[in-house]
Amino acid sequence: DTEVTQTPKHLVMGMTNKKSLKCEQHMGHRAMYWYKQKAKKPPELMFVYSYEKLSINESVPSRFSPECPNSSLLNLHLHALQPEDSALYLCASSQTGSSGNTIYFGEGSWLTVV
Amino acid sequence: AQSVSQHNHHVILSEAASLELGCNYSYGGTVNLFWYVQYPGQHLQLLLKYFSGDPLVKGIKGFEAEFIKSKFSFNLRKPSVQWSDTAEYFCAVNAGSGTYKYIFGTGTRLKVLA
Numbered sequence: 150d151t152e153v154t155q156t157p158k159h160l161v162m163g164m165t166n167k168k169s170l171k172c173e174q175h176m177g178h179r180a181m182y183w184y185k186q187k188a189k190k191p192p193e194l195m196f197v198y199s200y201e202k203l204s205i206n207e208s209v210p211s212r213f214s215p216e217c218p219n220s221s222l223l224n225l226h227l228h229a230l231q232p233e234d235s236a237l238y239l240c241a242s243s244q245t246g247s248s249g250n251t252i253y254f255g256e257g258s259w260l261t262v263v
Numbered sequence: 264a265q266s267v268s269q270h271n272h273h274v275i276l277s278e279a280a281s282l283e284l285g286c287n288y289s290y291g292g293t294v295n296l297f298w299y300v301q302y303p304g305q306h307l308q309l310l311l312k313y314f315s316g317d318p319l320v321k322g323i324k325g326f327e328a329e330f331i332k333s334k335f336s337f338n339l340r341k342p343s344v345q346w347s348d349t350a351e352y353f354c355a356v357n358a359g360s361g362t363y364k365y366i367f368g369t370g371t372r373l374k375v376l377a
Contacts, residue, residue: 182363197363
């Protein structure tokens with residue numbers, strides 16, 4: 150079983166809605182990630198937090214807003230999404246610092262924008 | 264920029280056949296290499312990883328991979344596949360130390376016929 154927990158597993162939202170995806174890990178990892186995965190495609194990096202600070206933003210539209218309240222939690226706030234944003238959103242975590250860190254994924258949140 | 268290529272997009276094998284999935288990356292420096300598997304409807308799971316040392320790496324479920332630095336390759340192998348190996352396989356590269364960018368290949372969809 151994955152030690153990265155994501156909620157909700159499924160989410161359907163309208164284009165004017167505001168919703169949030171949540172992620173939690175208790176492995177003591179200090180790097181947390183959001184990836185987006187479309188069907189039959191590889192995961193694409195969106196954001197990386199390191200020690201609760203935003204480290205990487207892969208030019209993600211502002212309708213996606215990440216938040217890292219503490220070292221165990223990562224949120225992705227969603228607002229005014231488009232149907233093409235429908236995808237599997239994966240949270241992941243890893244240790245930080247030296248090379249050789251393995252990234253561990255959660256089961257993902259399936260998002261459908263209608 | 265780093266990139267990862269998986270040349271086999273779809274592979275169909277009969278049970279007990281041998282498997283080799285290709286993965287090539289483009290990056291001249293030190294890399295950390297991973298193979299992940301995604302069973303239908305499930306999350307990405309780590310199969311094996313290479314950080315340093317013995318270039319022949321053994322993972323879970325009888326999988327192994329060989330890092331050939333001169334060929335920038337990290338091919339995945341299994342001597343005898345099972346029906347339960349039906350899944351999508353992703354190669355991933357993390358370049359050097361202190362970077363949080365894990366680049367995924369496009370994936371290989373493996374179907375094993377019983």
